[in-house]
Amino acid sequence: xxxxxxxxxxxxxxxxxxxxxxxxxxxxxxxxxxxxxxxxxxxxxxxxxxxxxxxxxxxxxxxxxxxxxxxxxxxxxxxxxxxxxxxxxxxxxxxxxxxxxxxxxxxxxxxxxxxxxxxxxxxxxxxxxxxxxxxxxxxxxxxxxxxxxxxxxxxxx
Numbered sequence: 567x568x569x570x571x572x573x574x575x576x577x578x579x580x581x582x583x584x585x586x587x588x589x590x591x592x593x594x595x596x597x598x599x600x601x602x603x604x605x606x607x608x609x610x611x612x613x614x615x616x617x618x619x620x621x622x623x624x625x626x627x628x629x630x631x632x633x634x635x636x637x638x639x640x641x642x643x644x645x646x647x648x649x650x651x652x653x654x655x656x657x658x659x660x661x662x663x664x665x666x667x668x669x670x671x672x673x674x675x676x677x678x679x680x681x682x683x684x685x686x687x688x689x690x691x692x693x694x695x696x697x698x699x700x701x702x703x704x705x706x707x708x709x710x711x712x713x714x715x716x717x718x719x720x721x722x723x
Contacts, residue, residue, distance in 0.1 A: 592618045594723060596668070598698045608685065609692040610701040614668040619722045623662050627673065627716040628653040629709060637711040642679045645714045646687055653717045662721045664695040669720035670702075677705045680715060 599613040600606070630638035630645035631652065638645050657664055674680040692699075699719075709716055 592620065594618050594620065594666075596666075596698070596722075608701075609689040609697075610670075611698050612700065614698060614700050616668055616722050621662070621723045623657065623660050623719075623721040623723075625653060625656050625719040625721065627671075627718040628656060629713040629716040631713070637713050639712045642674075642676070642714050643683050643687070646680070646683065649715055649717050650687070650691055653719060657719070657721055660721075662723055664721075665697055666723055667695075667697050667699045667719045667721050670699045671718040672701065672703045673706050673709060673716040673718070674703070675706060675709055675714050677703070 595617040597615045598611040599615070600611050602612070605612060628649050629652070630640060630648035632638065638648060640648070654664055657667070691697075
């Protein structure tokens with residue numbers, strides 16, 4: 567019996583480098599595609615390709631909802647900042663990293679109210695995390711209760 571255990575241990579030890587090689591081979595790769603330059607000033611990309619993904623996180627829309635579940639009645643700036651904070655919390659709790667957001671959908675009840683403050687808040691957030699994500703911004707008739715902006719993300723690792 568002891569010889570069998572020793573033989574199995576030898577096989578396991580010998581297999582370790584192969585396992586490490588397989589993991590290294592499957593490291594996530596990310597490539598962005600920008601046929602133009604104008605989007606560079608807006609902190610997003612036209613397309614993101616990812617290969618060798620080991621996980622994908624589809625985040626529900628995150629808005630300015632307080633920890634007790636109540637919706638914010640604050641202004642657009644405050645709601646956007648809280649929505650970003652809530653999105654970061656979900657991503658970190660799931661063991662992912664904001665730098666690997668590859669898709670971000672933004673819903674707002676008022677583009678006119680959001681756009682004057684959006685890039686002032688959005689660009690530093692993107693730079694802080696080194697993000698390169700495709701973005702879609704949509705104005706919608708309404709969001710839940712008193713909410714004005716919602717962020718929906720896809721994150722990979």
